[in-house]
Amino acid sequence: MRDLAEMFRPDGLLAEHLPGFTHRHAQEEMAQLVWDALGARRHLAIEAGTGIGKTFAYLVPVLLSGKRAVISTGTRTLQDQLYDRDLPMLGAAIGRPVDVALLKGRNNYLCWHRLDLAQQERTRGDSFQAKLADIAAWARSDSSGDLTELADLAEDDALRSTITSTADNCLGTQCAFFDDCFVLEARRRAQSADVVIVNHHLLLADLVLKDAGFGELLPGADAVIVDEAHQLPEIAQQFFGVSVGSRELQRLARDVLAEARAAGLAQELEPLTDALVKTTADSRLAAGEHTGRLPWSDCPAELRQAVLAWQERLQALGSRLEAARKIGPGLQRCWERCQDGANRLRTLQEGDPRGLRWVELSPRGLAVHWTPLDTGLELGQRIEAHGGTWIFASATLAVGDDFSLFLDRVGVPEPLTQVLPSPFNYAENSRLYLPQGLPQPNESDYVARVLSTVWPLVEASGGGAFLLFTSYRALHEAQRLLNAVPLPGPLLVQGEGPRTELLQRFRAAGDAVLLGTSSFWQGVDVRGSALRMVIIDKLPFASPGDPLIRARIERIRSEGGDPFNQFQLPQAVLALKQGVGRLIRDFDDRGMVVLCDPRLRTRSYGRVFLGALPPMPLVEDAEEALAFAAGLLPQFESQDVASVP
Ligand code: SF4
Known part of the structure; x- marks a missing residue:
């Protein structure tokens, strides 16, 4: 078994395998802290100044410990860098390959069911259908379904949302394509890997189990490394909150219509989906010129009334879908989404006093939110329930050596803490x-x-x-x-x-x-x-x-x-x-x-x-x-x- 000193010393294995590697005391010190925390099973929050090389300082002890680990990052660039460069290189340095899985959000993988629905939409024209046919051919070839493999499909191409799933519209085990599902396949790979790289949204989805359809994403990790950890509380606040937005309802209306067309029910359901879309447009009009964030209590009465109408429309659509849902899992899922949306609107109306109800107005839409004011208690409980040792790393977690703002918001009791200054001159x-x-x-x-x-x-x-x-x-x-x-x-x-x-x-x-x-x-x-x-x-x-x-x-x-x-x-x-x-x-x-x-x-x-x-x-x-x-x-x-x- 390699040891840390053997890896980090000036003529060590990292120097041998990593071109341009320079020995940094602070990096070695951080690696030792992570190693000790993993050994003692103590959570650790570490502020690592820019230039310490914190990525290797947590990767090396994780790999040497042999623990199963989840690494959560703030950006896709860092995810790709870890997967494509750092972990293979470290595997070579320690003399054994590391079984790594990179798990991206659903919107990165082709969804067969959504592609199938889009192909049934004959109204969209030949070039649209030709594009879908190309995508289907690519997906049937030796593909992981990761859309980044499609060089000519831009990140912001509107087609992406048509051919990818969300937690809302995924049919899960009811899906006819379940056995060939790329999202499921990526998750299966993650479940058997030694190291899984995710982003903070997936990590929180796993903690909250909000991503319905597949169950736990990342079971049994002994170590969870949260890089760019300063972003976590903010994202947790979104996850622990409740929201309903006009875009979500418009997407639901679109999905209902696509399923209805496939089932020959379009004529019957279209007036109800139109009414739902219209009520979201009416509520945006009721907000007038306002943009930005408003507390619910400060919203104009017309706007609040208009939002209340969302629930009626959802219920009307849901009632009709209740009769149709037996036709297939797509309509069943749409019915569930109506129920879920109506329930969330009820929760929003109740307005739990531990948080704030507010409205976010963009030029073309709006969303109503309830956001907890204190994430610490809930996040801390979920971290404890998840288990394992948690390492939080970032260049900005502390004021001086005081981590209390961050720690209050992640709710981890008495972790080890350390500030390591940047080695730059x-x-x-x-x-x-x-x-x-x-x-x-x-x-x-x-x-x-x-x-x-x-x-x-x-x-x-x-x-x-x-x-x-x-x-x-x-x-x-x-x-x-x-x-x-x-x-x-x-x-x-x-x-x-x-x-x-x-x-x-x-x-x-x-x-x-x-x-x-x-x-x-x-x-x-x-x-x-x-x-x-x-x-x-x-x-x-x-x-x-x-x-x-x-x-x-x-x-x-x-x-x-x-x-x-x-x-x-x-x-x-x-x-x-x-x-x-x-x-x-x-x-x-x-x-x-x-x-x-x-x-x-x-x-x-x-x-x-x-x-x-x-x-x-x-x-x-x-x-x-x-x-x-x-x-x-x-x-x-x-x-x-x-x-x-
Ligand atoms: S299981 Fe969900 S993500 Fe997979 S193909 Fe079916 S609907 Fe799409």
């Missing part, structure tokens, strides 16, 4: 600049003043900058202002293309300026000189205008707690760490973080934020900041500094 390669003289963030000219302050730096570094905002409003204002000035390179704006495409363009350009909010604060990895400056407009306190945030604040206050120090401040500190963490992604990366919010100096909590960041030398002098920015890409020609209107 921040002192040499980075600076943290706090500009002076900016107004308070609530001033009307704040965005313009931020831009005129930071723009000389962006010019000096020849672009290569992320400007991260805490709101779309600020982002769009910045975009408007920057449209009027010469730019060092392309201006990329969140929302003007898929995130991966914007990042590709950013990397390729080398001198681009990217304006981002929400999704660019985390999970973005731009190594090398393409990204050399991260500018953050405000401290990322969650908006108290968000009904869930407000309800949480009120809940803590009503329990005699201190919402600012227990929730708002640590949440914002962790969010800022995520944003700042975009800059230095590798040992040779150099760059500057600019934090514009003057509250960092003027408020006592500023120290908490600054103390939680990597040890970047502080710059307060504008000339010094400009000189450092200019040195970030010396091969770029210096340019005139343009002023921002």
Whole structure:
């Protein structure tokens, strides 16, 4: 049996098998912590700074322990990297292949039943049918049913939802295609593998057993590794909540109609499905111009009435399906979905006081939710019921060495905890600049003043900058202002293309300026000189205008707690760490973080934020900041500094 030292030491097996491997003390230390936790069967939460190499630090002890493990990641990219590269390489290093299964969400696998229904829909035209025939031929060949094998089927192709199943419309054991089902086959493979790679949604589906039709997904794992664990509580909140949305009901209506056509009942059922679709459209109209999130109690009375009508329509459709459901499992499943939807609407009307009822309004639809305000109790119980040792790893779990915000939300009692700082040379390669003289963030000219302050730096570094905002409003204002000035390179704006495409363009350009909010604060990895400056407009306190945030604040206050120090401040500190963490992604990366919010100096909590960041030398002098920015890409020609209107 190999041991950890043999793997990690500078001339060890990883160095032998992994090109470019460099020994890192913190990585070895983390591996030892994981190893010890697995041996002692103690849960472990570990904050591993960027660059530690946390993936290998948990994979190696898991493989050496011989325990059956589930590894849950936040992104498909990391899933693919583990499956295609890291685990085969580690198998070679330890001298025995590892039996690994990669289990993706249902929407990645062809569903034979849905394909069959679509092929019966003769109304969709020849090219549609020809496409389906090609897909059927591919699926019948030696295929795993994973749609990523179909190079010409784009990720956002609308056809995907037609030919894949959801937990709602899957017929499970009643399905005529059950024996050939790709989803089932992938799960069978997972059940017999030593290591199963999943995403957080599948992990939670397994914990909650919400994915009907197949039973437990991941039985008997001795170890569960949750990478990017900071995302787990948020996703758990969705899983433990109850929702009904207009899109779901429209999908149900479409599925009923497809089944009805196949059964020769379309004429009879179509008026009922039309009525269901119409009532969802009526409720969106009743909401008027509103978009965003609203507490149920603040919704206009017409909107609440319109949503109540959903239940009547579902019941009417369900009653008719009750008579038809014996015809086949497809109609049976549709009937069950009507029942389930009506039950959830009843639950939503009751409004359990442990959570919040709220409505999410998008330009074309709406969903009604009940969300628990505290996930800790339920998630903790489910983790204990699942069993095994749980390892939570992320670059942002703690404020200082305090993990309480995260641990309260996952509900794991008394786990081991450890913070391991990044091994990067921040002192040499980075600076943290706090500009002076900016107004308070609530001033009307704040965005313009931020831009005129930071723009000389962006010019000096020849672009290569992320400007991260805490709101779309600020982002769009910045975009408007920057449209009027010469730019060092392309201006990329969140929302003007898929995130991966914007990042590709950013990397390729080398001198681009990217304006981002929400999704660019985390999970973005731009190594090398393409990204050399991260500018953050405000401290990322969650908006108290968000009904869930407000309800949480009120809940803590009503329990005699201190919402600012227990929730708002640590949440914002962790969010800022995520944003700042975009800059230095590798040992040779150099760059500057600019934090514009003057509250960092003027408020006592500023120290908490600054103390939680990597040890970047502080710059307060504008000339010094400009000189450092200019040195970030010396091969770029210096340019005139343009002023921002
Ligand atoms: S069992 Fe479910 S996923 Fe599999 S083919 Fe049937 S409906 Fe599709």
